[in-house]
Amino acid sequence: MKFIFYRLELAVFLSGAIVMIFELVGSRILGPYLGTSIFVWTSLIGIILGSLSLGYYFGGRIADKQPKMSILSFIIFLSALSIGIILLIKDPLLHFFVANISSIRVNSIFVSLILFLPTSVLLGMVSPYAAKIRMVNLTHSGSVIGNLYALSTAGSIFGTFLSGFYLIPLFGTNLLLLILAIVLLLISLLLSFELKHIKAIALIVFLGSLILQNNVHAFLEQKGFIDIDTPYNRIWIYNYQSQNTQRPIKIMQINNENHSSMFLDSDELVNEYTKYYHLARHFYPDFQTTLMLGGAGYSFPKDFLLHYEKQQTIDVVEIDPEVTELAKQYFDLKENPRLTIYHEDGRVYLNRTLNKYDVIFGDAFSSHYSLPYQLTTKEAVEKKFDILNKDGVVILNIISSIQGEKGEFLRAEYATYKSVFPQVYLFPVNHPTDGYKVQNIILVALKSKESPNLDSNDPVLKEYLDHLWEKEIQIDVPVLTDDHTPVEYYIYKTI
Numbered sequence: 001m002k003f004i005f006y007r008l009e010l011a012v013f014l015s016g017a018i019v020m021i022f023e024l025v026g027s028r029i030l031g032p033y034l035g036t037s038i039f040v041w042t043s044l045i046g047i048i049l050g051s052l053s054l055g056y057y058f059g060g061r062i063a064d065k066q067p068k069m070s071i072l073s074f075i076i077f078l079s080a081l082s083i084g085i086i087l088l089i090k091d092p093l094l095h096f097f098v099a100n101i102s103s104i105r106v107n108s109i110f111v112s113l114i115l116f117l118p119t120s121v122l123l124g125m126v127s128p129y130a131a132k133i134r135m136v137n138l139t140h141s142g143s144v145i146g147n148l149y150a151l152s153t154a155g156s157i158f159g160t161f162l163s164g165f166y167l168i169p170l171f172g173t174n175l176l177l178l179i180l181a182i183v184l185l186l187i188s189l190l191l192s193f194e195l196k197h198i199k200a201i202a203l204i205v206f207l208g209s210l211i212l213q214n215n216v217h218a219f220l221e222q223k224g225f226i227d228i229d230t231p232y233n234r235i236w237i238y239n240y241q242s243q244n245t246q247r248p249i250k251i252m253q254i255n256n257e258n259h260s261s262m263f264l265d266s267d268e269l270v271n272e273y274t275k276y277y278h279l280a281r282h283f284y285p286d287f288q289t290t291l292m293l294g295g296a297g298y299s300f301p302k303d304f305l306l307h308y309e310k311q312q313t314i315d316v317v318e319i320d321p322e323v324t325e326l327a328k329q330y331f332d333l334k335e336n337p338r339l340t341i342y343h344e345d346g347r348v349y350l351n352r353t354l355n356k357y358d359v360i361f362g363d364a365f366s367s368h369y370s371l372p373y374q375l376t377t378k379e380a381v382e383k384k385f386d387i388l389n390k391d392g393v394v395i396l397n398i399i400s401s402i403q404g405e406k407g408e409f410l411r412a413e414y415a416t417y418k419s420v421f422p423q424v425y426l427f428p429v430n431h432p433t434d435g436y437k438v439q440n441i442i443l444v445a446l447k448s449k450e451s452p453n454l455d456s457n458d459p460v461l462k463e464y465l466d467h468l469w470e471k472e473i474q475i476d477v478p479v480l481t482d483d484h485t486p487v488e489y490y491i492y493k494t495i
Contacts, residue, residue: 007069007190007191008130008133008134008148008191009148009151010187010190011072011076011126011130011187011190011191012126012127012130012148012151012152012155013151013152013154013155013158014155014183014187015076015123015126015127015152015155015184015187016127016151016152016153016154016155016156016158016159017155017156017158017159017162018123018155018159018180018183018184019048019052019120019123019124019155019156019159020156020157020159020160020163021159021160021162021163021167021176021180022048022083022116022119022120022123022180023044023045023048023116024160024163024164024168025163025168025173025176025177025180026044026048026112026115026116027040027041027044028168028173028229028234029086029090029094029115029173030044030094030108030111030112031233031234031255031256032094032234032236032253032255032256033094033095033097033098033107033256034094034098034104034107034108034111034256035104035255035256035257036255037104037488037491037492038488039104039105039108039488039492040104040108042108043105043108043109043112044108044112044116046112047109047112047113047116047117047120048112048116048120050117051116051117051118051119051120051121051124052120052121052123052124053124054121054124055120055121055122055123055124055125055126056124056125056127056128058121058125059075059124059125059126059127059128059129060128060129060132062125062129063128063129063131063132063133064132067129067132067133068133069133069191069192070191070192071129072126072129072130072133072191072192073188073189073191073192074188074192075122075125075126075129076122076126076184076187076188076191077184077185077188078122079119079122079123079184080180080181080182080184080185080188081181082118082119082122083119083177083180083181083184084178084181084205085118086115086116086119086177087174087177087178087181089114089115090115093111093114093115094111097110097111104492105492126152127148127149127152130148131145131148131149134148163176164231165231167179168229168231169229169230169231169322171229172227172228172229173227173229173234182203185203186203189203225237225238226238226326226330228322228326230320230322230323231320231322232319232320232322232323233254233255233320233323234254234255235252235253235254235322235323235326236251236252236253237250237251237252237253237326237330238250238251238253239251239264247263247264247265248263248264248265249261249262249263249264249270250262250264250330250331252296252297252323252326252327252330252331254296254323257365259296259297259365260296260297260298260299260327260331261297261299262297262299262331262332267302267303267306269299269300269303270299271299271440272429272430272440273397273429273440273442274299274300274303274363274397275460275464276395276397276427276429276442276464277300277304277361277395278307278460278461278464279395279427279442279444279461279464279465280359280361280393280395281461282452282456282458282461282464282465283393283444283446283452284358284359284391284392284393287312287358287359287393288311288312288313288358289312289313289315289355289356289357289358289359289389290304290312290313290314290315290357290358290359290360290361291314291315291316291317291355291357291359291360291361291387292314292315292316292317292360292361292362292363293317293346293349293360293361293362293363293364293375294316294317294318294346294362294363294364294365295316295317295318295323295324295327295341296318296323296327296363297326297327297330297331297333298316298324298327298331298333299331300361300363301314301316301333301339302331302332302333305336305338305339310338312338313338313339313340314338314339314340315339315340315341315342315355315357316339316340316341316342317341317342317344317345317346317349317364318341318342318343319343319344319345319346320343321343324341324343345372345374346364346372346374346375347372347374347375347380347383350375350380350383350384350387351383353387355387356387356388356389357387357388357389357392358388358389358391358392358393359392359393359394359395360384360387360388360392360393360394360395361395361396362375362394362395362396362397363396363397365399371398371413371487373480373485373487373488374482374485376412376413376416376480376485376487377416377480377481377482377485378416378419378420378479378480378481378482379481379482381416381417381419381420381421381445382420384445385420385421385447388447390447390448391446391447391448392447393444393445393446393447394417394421394443394444394445395442395443395444396413396442396443396444396445397440397441397442397443398410398413398440398441398442398443399438399439399440399441399494400438400439400441400494401435401436401437401438401439401494402426402428402435402436402441402469402473403435403436403474404435404436405493406436406438406493406494407435407436407494408476408477408490408493409487409490409491409493409494410426410441411473411474411475411476411477412477412478412479412480412490413443413480414426414443414473414475415475415477415478415479415480416479416480417443417445418475419479420445421445421446421447422446422447422448422449423445423446423448423449423451423452424443424444424445424446425443425444425445425446425454425468425469426441426442426443426444426468426469426473427441427442427443427444427464427465427467427468427469428440428441428467428469429441429442429467432466432467432468432469435469435471438494441469454468477490
């Protein structure tokens with residue numbers, strides 16, 4: 001009986017841990033295709049919680065009819081197989097939904113249902129089923145149930161910290177899914193040797209897949225495709241040939257967004273909007289110290305170091321240290337005394353820094369077109385104002401339209417900056433006269449109250465300045481604050 005006791009306890013604890021590991025890995029499965037917005041997390045958490053509830057219900061019902069160790073073993077065996085199926089179908093399924101349905105809400109709900117419901121239901125069945133098997137003495141049924149559910153919860157806590165701090169960064173998404181499937185198969189075998197030949201075959205298949213996965217990963221790296229999980233992001237790096245220019249480009253994709261691009265045949269900036277950061281030398285010709293929020297592949301910081309004088313410096317705040325290491329490895333980022341890198345959240349840096357700057361560049365994104373909400377609020381903008389020197393400038397990249405429903409986020413951010421800075425200007429990058437077009441829009445906020453010259457003898461700067469939006473900007477949305485920041489609600493309308 002003691003052996004049975006410990007087998008059940010171990011199964012319940014590990015199942016609880018795997019539930020949370022599975023949920024966190026789920027975000028990395030969805031991230032490259034759907035992003036990591038609040039809509040995606042809401043769908044993922046809601047579907048898994050609902051599935052666990054179904055599992056508790058059906059697990060209890062089945063256990064009342066047939067409380068056998070072999071059936072519990074089979075349930076766990078099925079959960080292992082379901083994870084194996086996820087590995088096979090996740091990418092084709094996500095490709096299909098993204099290609100055919102534009103709504104992130106719809107995609108995240110239906111993909112979560114298909115991918116995560118079966119496994120979560122099966123894992124949810126483990127605790128009530130184990131409790132029924134353990135209730136030999138019904139006078140202590142309360143303590144039996146309490147102990148097992150406490151153990152399951154302890155396993156979930158353990159799995160949460162283990163996956164977030166170690167497993168996901170160490171193994172990555174696909175490898176970790178295989179490991180979860182193998183662990184579940186081993187638990188199934190430990191509980192019962194019935195169907196041992198089928199379970200052994202499944203175990204061999206998963207172990208073979210584990211070896212194959214490593215070989216495939218190495219092969220893809222040789223071909224220039226990098227797939228890496230960090231504590232913050234899932235990152236893809238790959239090369240492709242631009243259809244417009246027929247030039248080779250290296251891409252850094254973080255979750256589902258292109259965060260950096262680099263030509264492989266020149267130092268020229270790929271993305272047009274990054275060139276607008278050079279407006280700094282128009283609005284503050286003698287600037288010396290600059291700050292950039294958001295590093296990724298460090299496209300503009302590299303360009304800055306290449307084109308500006310040695311006394312002009314740039315500090316970059318990038319939350320993910322591994323992104324910086326990847327930029328050094330794949331995007332030609334070099335150590336430079338004029339470049340200082342801080343690895344922390346941009347808002348945290350703004351709150352604590354004692355440094356003063358002439359220019360602040362903003363290019364931090366979280367998911368889809370969304371800026372990290374904590375950087376969009378009036379309180380964050382006030383921090384920027386405070387650390388700017390006299391006549392300092394903020395130059396911020398936003399993806400939005402200006403007019404219409406798709407421009408609500410832009411207008412909210414414009415209103416927020418106008419509530420702090422005396423002068424704010426907008427420069428649509430690709431379609432300067434089309435206010436309804438979703439595009440890169442450069443927001444320039446000036447600390448000075450003096451009206452600037454909006455013309456230039458420099459033909460390059462003049463081209464950028466000619467994109468100035470001169471029509472009235474309707475302020476029909478409230479200023480963003482730490483208390484109320486519906487950024488992702490606005491962004492959802494933009495997509």
